[in-house]
Amino acid sequence: MRYLFLFILFVGFQKTFAQKLDGEILDQLSREPVGLVQISTEKLQITSDENGIFSIEIDGVKNIIFSKTGYEELVLGVNDIIIENSKFIVELSSNTIDSDLESGIISLSDFDLSDDANSSDFASGQLSAYNDVFQSIAAYQFGIARFRQRGYDSRNNLVLMNGLELNKLYDGRPQWSNWGGLNDVLRNREYTKGLEVGNSNFGSINGSTNFILRTSEYQKGLRVSYSSTNTSYTNRILATYSGSIKGDWHYTVSASRRWAEEGHFQGTFYDANSFFLSLEKIMNDFHSLNFVAIYAKNRRGKSSPNTQEVYDLTSENYNSYWGWQGGKKRNSRVKNLNEPIFILSHNWDLNERANLKTSLLYQFGSMGNSRLNYSGGPNPDPSYYRKLPSYYLRNYSERADLSDYALLKFTSQSNYNQLDWNFMYQSNMLSNENKRSVYMLYEDRVDDDLLQLNSVMNYDLNDNFDFSLGVNAKKLISNNFAYSLDMLGGDYYVDTDSYRSGDQAQNDLNNPDRVIGENDKFKYNFIVRSLNLSAFSNITYTNNKYSLFISPKYSYRSLQRDGQFRNGVYPENSFGKGEKKEFYSLSGKAGIEYRITGRHIININGAYVDRPPTIRNSFSNSRENHNFVNNLDTEKIYSLEGSYSMNVKPIKLNLTGYYTKFQNMTEISFFFAQGLSGLEESSDFVSEIMSGTQRDHYGLEFGAESNITSTIKLSSGVAFGEYVYTENPNLYLT
Template structure:
């Protein structure tokens, strides 16, 4: 009897379960033509089964045995805007979604553009108060235009440095500990992998993976099952940093045996780029192996890297540009009939990850990643001992120095002729070899490289759950341990036998523990130390969804520890250079909130507010780490407040956003290196400012209107004002201070920077674009871009009292108006740029192909200065009043390129 009852109970449960399982079907169609679209990927986010469906030849897809619940339907593929819609399953036997209308978008068909903006997710049919189209708004008009159009000309949204952008792979943060910036070279060329981030937040919007910084969070999910299945081949031609690129990707997708494999590789190269004397040689690889253990557990192994070797160009003064043009590069010279560049950047820091995805149920999931990154990056340059500076742009080689030194006009003209004719405008490698041969075994000149070997181990876990139909919770934690070995390495002795391990200026030994040491090729020289960092954080976020209001609150706490461990004892800093320094600890926190008011299904008001403290980087804690472990007084965590308020429209044919933003930072640290020719000191220095404050405020306006089914117009305006605030404290480190005064650095008081503009690219940008998308899958677009309010970054020493005092500290006889003119910040000219893009995609049976091209700066405007900085050299008022001296040590500037193009062809099957 009991067995019978048990059998009946099991049968009844099985029937009930079967009745609760639903089949979901739909058909993907082109919104403009009504034609069915095949080979698109369809996913249900929130269901324990992680398999994706692929639309067939008539655009049909289906999911079977889906339990009751609420899910996000995602449809995406090459050539179309991604589509997202929230669906609810409630006891139906079959849920027919009908036609899913997708918008043709050529930008998603282009292989080769690494975008840090999401693809647009919107439901044009929605008329309910849903926020799925706003918070997941991928191709936000402003974000897209600022990335594709204005971003081509070094425009930075909200004026923010890229150290404020958090980049994650499978939840693991990739930003470096020394400067806070992500090294994009580590995955350069892997466009098929990084094409579509799993999450991209703009500004301080909430993230499901991390608290984030001012510039938002980008997270890439590297599971092969989440990416396009099949084979992709592509070739690109361009005239920018590199000339050629080939890419190949193969992805099995999730196979019946529960395995998925993906491999991707690329090569980018140029014998010479647009800038003279530069080359580019880069490879990249990606391996993804995914094992679906069952419907709830998936393991994913990821390995990627991008060995890169490239030559760089020089920033130049206006005097040099006037003589040699915007493509001039002082870093190269002829050797044996070939161009040789002294400044070579090498990067290879492979990443290996193991990620476990646990779909606990259709409401909760846990993602855990273990990651290990190692390798090195280096940058070479010429060095010398008891020799003259070999650089062509060394100030004594310039015509303005002849004039400043009292030379006649004919002498100045003769020096300028040597420059314009090319006789002295490039490195003379032969003279360096001859100088070494004359001095015997000891090198006068050699090629050295500053090397950074990082080893970073990270553990990251992220738990997301739906506590109730209207409450989502995210809890994430991470721990990261980094060991960085930093040293200088001899790369080429230029015919000599060894290098002395001594300072060129002071003669001091770099390591008094071994004064007889000499460096040969491959040996360390100059400095040798390690930086060790431990970092841990805990992040929690809750989102409460209402009919008319959503509220998201996130909080973070973190712990950061740094210490320096030097292997050498510097002769000038014997008490503060060798061994392990004290450990510097920082406890930080942050809180952010997001309010989304849903006026209806198309109109939204959104507000974001954030406050956080942020630990300094290792470069900021140890500003002169190559020679000592001294930390300048006043090092503390930065304080950051940020807010924005937006009105957003998401109508079927019109998308628009109007935003006002305000950000204030306090107690940040800035540093620079250079030579100061002041009245009190004429020394090579490391400049360190503490208590730096900045203010970023402005508006962002964007609208995109589909005025015809095939014609779209977009307009974007960003009007900002980015200022220094708080008048920071100014310190200088110099070996001369240690040598003659017995102190590692000197406090020069206050730098009066308040209300100077932040020199970080154009503070205002405007773009107007028109795009035609033909139903037969070809397109052409044109955009006009205007960049305005760009300023040279000011040299802080000129804004201290020391600038207008004599060697005794007495005030100079200063003319007030002349002083204002000297200290006035240089404003760069506003510029207009015209861009054009066009292309076509093809269907060849079940295969697809495409060709596309972009031409930037069609009008070949070569007057655009993207940015620059005042040289530290002008360190006293009397010199600044000399026009020849101001020309000689004028601001160093970075010029934009003339007309550039990028052409791409791909084939997929």
């Protein structure tokens, strides 16, 4: 089984002449009693004892509601209760997951945990898969390569820890590697799907996952595990210990290491170490204080995207980013992540009906992606288009010998189709007397400093009304720059742009023709400052037949660029503080759940989301100037979904229809282009900006599963979706 369901068994139910229901509540996996379960009807509310024993009057009652923290609320119609052999079994899905089983968390490889868009989409899908029939099929059977649920990316899935939002302000996506490998301590979570609103957050349009990091709720004891795979990393060892000491102190320590000499793609390596520490002091029956530290250092070699021609000439696991050096494979594209997280949380039970949860987060560190830089020398990429046979067939069709020669070199010379590190070292050492580097290795660095505060109050007004109110504040200082790593045998590098001339070639006019060595900032250097404030509320009305909710949200975001270099192309618009943009937005959600019976449920939810743009989609070319995208404004999202769920043994199914309209979106792509003015020699790095983009997403999702035996399950899933651009966007290059 790929994900964890906790079930509750109601054993020994007996209907007496007094219309009383007696039973015992058990956990199906552990067979241990589940105590202190709240049981309510239209007439009264009781709580089972610590051993799970209960007795409740059901005379004149239509529905019975079972609820407990960590479990999905279950509503049973009295007429649906069928007692066979003095036993009545009810399945209750849990809000917690356990890494004992193959859940979405434990099955994530490094590829899934990377910051690439598709990988984040995949991880988000798997984390929400355990609790929905269709989503589980989509995450595990359909797979990332062929299917993206509802056509959404991971920006539309919200990930939190103790109510604190972890989606990056840069692009709106979660950075999974920041907590990768810590499966044992990420087992507890609150989950919402689709347009639902959670107790701790407004959510998004495709659900949310809130990891609960309270060490007092962890299972006590020592746990050690080892696993091996043939994906991105081949070995993983994980150890976790959780305990308590006098004075109501609880602590948890967890550490893991994941590594591989080489993954599926040639020249890719993996080296990740993760550490987790949590201390919790339960001060009294009303207050507890919890501290969490997470440190996950991750370093891995990347694999190259390739054209079909390159695959045909080599193999499906070919990677152009590496080459031999000193008898070892050296990868030029390495991602290095080092962003520790510190969280301090206070839980305050105001009374039996109200609680206040407040958390403070501080995160700092760096994320770097290395690459080769060349100035005055040929492109070192072995799969560069001018080195392929197709280039000569296209441009020198009368010279078949040239394409044949290119084919021969690419396929027969073992070092020709990989990076030639020796050539780059020799070029730097022999090109001139001063050993000025023609080739060098550097990384694109982002050093973030994030402070975040989140506070949520939940208040049960009465047996029918629940109220939640939450506020969130985030302050980000993000330093972006190029950082020199290795001169590759040379002594220095001159910080100029080889594709330009004169003053325009200067990356920093304040320091023209600046000479740099290793471990220096160069090329570009700027800071983005962002302040984000938001507040949401949620009012829910529930009775035995239906539930209603309405949730508004207000948010504010400011963005400002502070250039540290005066760029030669934009001397008056690159240095110092630029324009400050501010965005104000108001969003809302509403929904209804109608329970035909406890086993047949209909949900209808709608949302209007006014979403501020991300940092990535706000600046037209932040590495060179202060310019914002033309007519930049908030994105508008309209979404509606309806679903029918059935859970009648042995069949469980979901049928969902959805429609979402995205308006006023901005999409930016960065690439190197040749022939911009119609000439081969005209080359530059450009930003392609599409603004005013509109898309419609609509479709149907169907999932069904049936337990044939206790070990055999049949499942089926069908998805139909249309995701179309409905307006011609405004497109321009910078």
